[in-house]
Amino acid sequence: MRRMSGVLVLIFYILSLLLPLPTTTASSCCSIKGLPLVRNISELPQDNYGRGGLSHITLAGSAMHGLKEVEVWLQTFSPGSRTPIHRHSCEEIFVVLKGSGTLYLASSSHEKYPGKPQEYFVFANSTFHIPVNDVHQVNLST
Amino acid sequence: MRRMSGVLVLIFYILSLLLPLPTTTASSCCSIKGLPLVRNISELPQDNYGRGGLSHITLAGSAMHGLKEVEVWLQTFSPGSRTPIHRHSCEEIFVVLKGSGTLYLASSSHEKYPGKPQEYFVFANSTFHIPVNDVHQVNLST
Numbered sequence: 001m002r003r004m005s006g007v008l009v010l011i012f013y014i015l016s017l018l019l020p021l022p023t024t025t026a027s028s029c030c031s032i033k034g035l036p037l038v039r040n041i042s043e044l045p046q047d048n049y050g051r052g053g054l055s056h057i058t059l060a061g062s063a064m065h066g067l068k069e070v071e072v073w074l075q076t077f078s079p080g081s082r083t084p085i086h087r088h089s090c091e092e093i094f095v096v097l098k099g100s101g102t103l104y105l106a107s108s109s110h111e112k113y114p115g116k117p118q119e120y121f122v123f124a125n126s127t128f129h130i131p132v133n134d135v136h137q138v139n140l141s142t
Numbered sequence: 143m144r145r146m147s148g149v150l151v152l153i154f155y156i157l158s159l160l161l162p163l164p165t166t167t168a169s170s171c172c173s174i175k176g177l178p179l180v181r182n183i184s185e186l187p188q189d190n191y192g193r194g195g196l197s198h199i200t201l202a203g204s205a206m207h208g209l210k211e212v213e214v215w216l217q218t219f220s221p222g223s224r225t226p227i228h229r230h231s232c233e234e235i236f237v238v239l240k241g242s243g244t245l246y247l248a249s250s251s252h253e254k255y256p257g258k259p260q261e262y263f264v265f266a267n268s269t270f271h272i273p274v275n276d277v278h279q280v281n282l283s284t
Contacts, residue, residue, distance in 0.1 A: 038245065038262045038270040041237075059269045060235045067271060069233045070212060091211045093202045095183075103180065120180045127201045128180040129209060 035064065041074065053081030077101075077140040085137045087114075092130040094138075096122055101140040103128060177206065183216065195223030219243075219282040227279045229256070234272040236280070238264055243282040245270060 041059060048054045055076040060067055077083075079099075100123040106114035114135035122128060122138065130136050183201060190196045197218040202209055219225075221241075242265040248256035256277035264270060264280065272278050 037247070038264050038268050040265075041267045041269055059237060060271045065271060067233055067235075069274075070235060072235050072237065072269070091209055093209075093212060093214050095201060095214065105179070122180050123182075125183045126180050127183055127214070129202045129207060132210075 051081075053078035077138075079140060079142055082139040083137050085135060087133050087135045089133060091132055094122070094128050094130075096124055096126045098124050099140060100124065100142045101138055104137045104139070105130065106135040107131065193223075195220035219280075221282060221284055224281040225279050227277060229275050229277045231275060233274055236264070236270050236272075238266055238268045240266050241282060242266065242284045243280055246279045246281070247272065248277040249273065 039059075041057070044057050044059065046055050046057045049056060057074040058064060059072040059074055061071040061073075062068065077099075085104075100121070103120040103122050104117040105120065106117040117135070117137075120128065181201075183199070186199050186201065188197050188199045191198060199216040200206060201214040201216055203213040203215075204210065219241075227246075242263070245262040245264050246259040247262065248259040259277070259279075262270065
């Protein structure tokens with residue numbers, strides 16, 4: 001895999017609540033934009049979406065590949081960078097391939113406002129998940 | 143990551159169609175069985191479920207971690223082994239970390255019986271997805 005210095009993270013992002021499946025599914029062996037079904041990750045486009053220290057690659061997604069239930073991203077953060085404080089109405093799973101950092105997670109997803117976040121150390125070869133609507137942020141240290 | 147000889151594959155498996163979310167979500171910062179939120183992948187249990195040449199680790203899942211929309215698995219297949227020919231009512235995404243093999247995919251998910259499968263070469267650092275209900279099998283060669 002293409003690796004930059006810093007933290008390399010896989011983020012798994014669910015779209016099922018946003019895009020319900022059609023009741024009739026057409027034949028769909030190939031991607032909707034003529035992309036190959038089997039894709040070399042090193043050749044996929046990357047972007048930082050205006051955020052310094054970020055490299056984002058969509059391994060499989062809605063817009064490019066026609067997926068309706070899930071997206072898989074490969075993201076690299078440079079040391080000292082962080083995700084926004086945010087939440088979303090779907091589950092999210094992280095697999096940390098390299099580096100370390102801190103997860104801040106406020107688990108009061110059933111309240112209107114989040115409570116005080118708890119801190120968790122995240123490290124290479126670790127995995128964790130974010131429950132639906134829980135406010136969270138990941139700060140990358142190495 | 144723990145690696146065996148052979149092919150190392152990440153499989154992403156969606157549960158959203160099977161287990162709809164409750165309308166009221168309770169606080170859920172931690173796993174349902176007292177497991178830590180951040181888990182060392184090297185310390186997670188593995189099993190082969192009676193299939194020779196397989197090592198399966200659930201990185202995040204329904205039974206162990208209370209997830210309702212998605213599962214993430216880390217699977218290692220020894221050379222010459224293969225998955226069953228199967229299909230399922232959810233999307234699946236593979237990320238191949240090591241090794242190579244052949245994907246057989248019959249894309250006629252809208253028919254009662256699958257058509258003739260097409261062959262795709264899969265290789266280390268590649269990714270591909272299986273559309274809902276498409277019959278498929280992966281044979282691992284190296």
